[in-house]
Amino acid sequence: MNSRFIVTPILCTGCRTCELACSFTHAKDGKVGRSRIYPLDGGFKDLYVPVVCLQCEDPACVKSCLVDAIYFNENTGAYEINTEICVRCMACVAACPFGCSLFDTQQNLVIKCDLCGGDPVCAHFCPTKALTYKPIAI
């Protein structure tokens, strides 16, 4: 776990390619509602902020999960949901202060960004390098 997912909002053009890439990666039908990343209006002219799971240290989703379904993946540095264990109580969806734990109403699953198992597809597709996944010195 020497790499970090780095979001640079100032470079984002709001083209929403990451949203499509995420949807097509995680759902075969590619509906935008299944995306784990949301490029939203940043409150200034021409400023968009891709809101995505920040993989916090001591995250609220893990603290709120009463059945320990969310665990830390040592290899990728991402918090992942084991959907087999999840009981869909929606505690993590309500608890995340960044709103990045999502409920998929089509499949009745709680979803969140898992960094695509160590190689985020959105970073490959971002045309302006606002999203990058690169090694950093710790």
Add this chain to the structure above:
Amino acid sequence: MITVTINGKLARAKEGEMLLVVLRREKIDIPALCHHEAVEPYGACRLCMVEITKKEWDGWKNMVTSCLYPAADGLIIQTHTTDLIELRKTILDLYLARCPNTPEIQELAAQYGVNQTSYEQVADPNDCILCGLCTRICDRMGFSAISAVNRGHGREIAPPLKEAPPDCVGCLACALNCPTNYIKYTDIGHIREIWGRKFELLRDARTGQPTIAREFAEYLSKHRNIRQDYFEQNDESHRKETALGLGKIAIWSREVPQ
């Protein structure tokens, strides 16, 4: 790692792992109603029965519930023999006598070719198969608001004394994981009703959309040390606020001379 034989094919498994987990990982379709990864196996529905044998057993076989049987080295497992299919048919036949109007049971029974029960039907059928998944999940989450009451014919799942359960927080984990959708709940506006108790759902301050029950949020903030105002916004509002906050930081950091 140990090696087991499933329907003639070799498969790897961890020592002590339950057979059902191994079979599901090998993409073998085993019906199971009472199984959930979050809780300990229970063996209530009996549909996940498999036939096991070992080389040193001299041809002796045993039928076990795969959710409760730990994998061991050299185990030879058969999942769809004639005996097993007959056994599952009988179980589903009995389920149909108890729950004739449950779509999930009907679907599963139709897969095994049982469309009509051959037993006498229960006088007042309901959807509950008494698998105990709801009570186990409630215990696992630490509430223990519901449990199985009475014995024999009168056994049913109910809150204590069949009154509004004082320990329930309205998280809906029991209702959403019930294999037959027996547990009913209603969400009308920002009032949720389950097990005869009414819960007030917290509402998003901006859009007014309901999030989770107030009792659940209070429990989480008290026992899990999460600020309660996190629960007073839904995920969409949280995201918008995050975008505005990070946008300000982005503009500010751009104006700072490098």
